[in-house]
Structure formats: C-alpha cells, structure tokens
Amino acid sequence: MTGRITPVEPRDAATVLLVRQADPGLEVYLLRRVPSMRFAPGMYVFPGGSVDPRDRDHGIRWAGPSPREWARTLGVDEASARALVCAAVRETFEESGVLLAGPSATEVVADTRGDDWEEDRRALVDHSLSLAEFLDRRNLVLRADLLRPWSRWITPVMEPRRYDTRFFVAVLPEGQQTRDVGGEADHVAWMAPDEAVRRWRAGELAMLPPTVANLNGLTGCATPEEVLEVEREIIPVQPEFRESAGGITLIVPDGVDYPL
Incomplete structure (x- = not known):
C-alpha cells in the first residue's frame, strides 16, 4: 500500500458461468x-483457470464469432481473444465434463461421460494434450458462438497471485451432463443464483467478490435464453484494499452489482 513493492503482473484467465433451466427458474x-x-x-x-500458451494455437477448428470479433468485444488483441475463448472451453471441459464443441458449426457433442472422454479430459488437465490436438483427434469444432461475454475482474494489486479474468456465460448443451471430476474441487452443485447469494450472506458458502457479483447479475434472469440476451459492457473491475480504523478492508468499485 505504500508503493514499496511492485505489484505482480496478473495472468490472463477465463471463467464460465454454466447455466441450465430448472423447475422453476x-x-x-x-x-x-x-x-x-x-x-x-x-x-x-x-x-x-489460467490461459495455457497452447490456447493461442491458430490451427484450432473454430465456429462462431471470429477471434477478431472477440478481440473487439473483450478489448484485447486477436491472439489474446483466441486464447481466452479457447481457455474458457478447455477449462469448462476439464472442470465439469461439459464440452462446448461439436462435429460441425451447427452441432454440439451430445454426451461426454464415456471412459474415452475421461481419458482425454485427464490428458488436457496434465497438459499432455492441447485443446487443438484434442479437437483435431475427435474431428470437432470449437463452438465460440455458445459463449457470451459477461464481465472482467482483476485481482487486487496487494495479492501475491493475480489474475485478469474474463467471465463468460454458456448454456448447458442439450444431452450433456456435468459430473464431479475431482481434482481441484471436492464438491459441485447446481444452484439458483439468488439462493447462492443468500447462502453467501448467511455465511454458508465462501466466495470471492467476483463470484458473488456475477451470481447477482444472473438473479434477474428466469431462463437461459434471457441470460444469453443480456447486453453487458465489459469494463475491468479491480477491487482494492484500503486501510481504515478497523483494519484493512476490501472495496469493490462503485457501480458494480455487488450485494451487501
């Protein structure tokens, strides 16, 4: 806070709010x-998670808005846009078993629960297989059109591990199911956004500010279609720590949809 230490440069990362229709909401x-x-x-x-250098591979099969279009939307160069979208698709598959890809520009994989899919997922996790190699092996096309930009959050400068994270939303593809794949997570759950925020307020769920704020942004939507139709301006949000009489407090910028 005194400026004696140079902040760590944040790493590019991508996160996906995966949504589905429930009864109700x-x-x-x-x-x-x-x-x-x-x-x-x-x-x-x-x-x-973080962008992998191989997420920038130009050989990846692609459908939907081009990397150039994503670059304009995300406010980055074309190579970074390609990497962020690829990281979003790769990380979603690695951490949920859901794959935003298909055999053509108009199709999506129907089921990814077989042992062969699990073998490929593990290979992506341990970096023995790149996303481009994985899609090429299965003759699949990345479906960039299944993603929508949602927000951008940057870790406060005082943190030793910092990320510049682009949040996307995507609807669970028809026929696919999430599964608890273990690894970095010990529990998974589908939850109504307002219920998740309520449980955070009650101290039942621990969450970082970006998670809470992005959940809160979903509470006005009743269906996945409404989520995809939301127009959001992607503005970088970087909370900061401030010193007060009560100690160090994390402050979220004004205008951010963060529930109190």
Missing part, C-alpha cells in the same frame, strides 16, 4: 475448491 454450476489450493482454497467458484 435458472440454475448455475458451482464447484468448491479443495482446501489445499494456493488460490481461493475452500471457495465456491465457476469452472475456469
């Missing part, structure tokens, strides 16, 4: 990070 997929994780241990989060 909307549900979003959450997973709880294992207590041993160095970043956000024990916190409920959405599927996501």
